[in-house]
Amino acid sequence: GAVVSQHPSRVICKSGTSVKIECRSLDFQATTMFWYRQFPKKSLMLMATSNEGSKATYEQGVEKDKFLINHASLTLSTLTVTSAHPEDSSFYICSARIPIWGYTFGSGTRLTVV
Amino acid sequence: AQTVTQSQPEMSVQEAETVTLSCTYDTSESDYYLFWYKQPPSRQMILVIRQEAYKQQNATENRFSVNFQKAAKSFSLKISDSQLGDAAMYFCACLPRGAQKLVFGQGTRLTINP
Numbered sequence: 001g002a003v004v005s006q007h008p009s010r011v012i013c014k015s016g017t018s019v020k021i022e023c024r025s026l027d028f029q030a031t032t033m034f035w036y037r038q039f040p041k042k043s044l045m046l047m048a049t050s051n052e053g054s055k056a057t058y059e060q061g062v063e064k065d066k067f068l069i070n071h072a073s074l075t076l077s078t079l080t081v082t083s084a085h086p087e088d089s090s091f092y093i094c095s096a097r098i099p100i101w102g103y104t105f106g107s108g109t110r111l112t113v114v
Numbered sequence: 115a116q117t118v119t120q121s122q123p124e125m126s127v128q129e130a131e132t133v134t135l136s137c138t139y140d141t142s143e144s145d146y147y148l149f150w151y152k153q154p155p156s157r158q159m160i161l162v163i164r165q166e167a168y169k170q171q172n173a174t175e176n177r178f179s180v181n182f183q184k185a186a187k188s189f190s191l192k193i194s195d196s197q198l199g200d201a202a203m204y205f206c207a208c209l210p211r212g213a214q215k216l217v218f219g220q221g222t223r224l225t226i227n228p
Binding site: 032034038043046091095097101102104107108 | 149159221
């Protein structure tokens with residue numbers, strides 16, 4: 001089946017540094033990927049829609065300069081959290097649309113900013 | 115705009131018993147997809163079942179079935195013969211045909227009592 005590989009699964013970074021999260025579609029081409037943030041015991045909150053070869057579309061309230069999204073190829077989208085702060089600590093999940101039947105999700109990245 | 119509401123933050127059921135998780139949604143579209151996703155402690159999002167709105171027949175996947183009431187905009191999930199591995203957060207989601215973004219409900223945490 002269609003698989004999205006997300007790395008790293010866990011990352012700890014120092015406040016003020018940047019961290020990159022990768023999301024790869026392994027056996028299909030993903031023209032569109034989605035990035036979510038999930039707080040503990042809460043639902044998924046869509047941050048942005050990533051389109052291959054064009055600028056990402058950010059949801060209202062999401063700082064595009066803090067959460068940089070790049071979708072340079074049909075199999076790779078990246079989310080870079082710039083100048084990370086402790087409040088950016090969260091669980092981040094990527095997703096890709098599978099034509100006809102729905103969506104497939106990455107396994108998520110737990111980001112801790114210390 | 116679409117909204118999805120899961121009114122049960124938590125549910126519990128005895129192992130081998132049946133449990134029903136509720137979901138209501140609101141959309142102005144006549145054609146759409148509905149989904150139930152499971153998020154176990156690993157936090158990997160797993161598709162449980164999918165329903166196309168134009169199909170009157172309720173979708174079924176092994177022990178999982180839905181009760182789709184289009185007029186009432188209700189999409190409940192029934193889990194039969196509950197197993198310990200069914201313990202997870204369950205999210206209901208809606209996707210209008212032609213749209214890109216899934217709209218998730220708040221989630222229901224299901225506990226299975228041995």
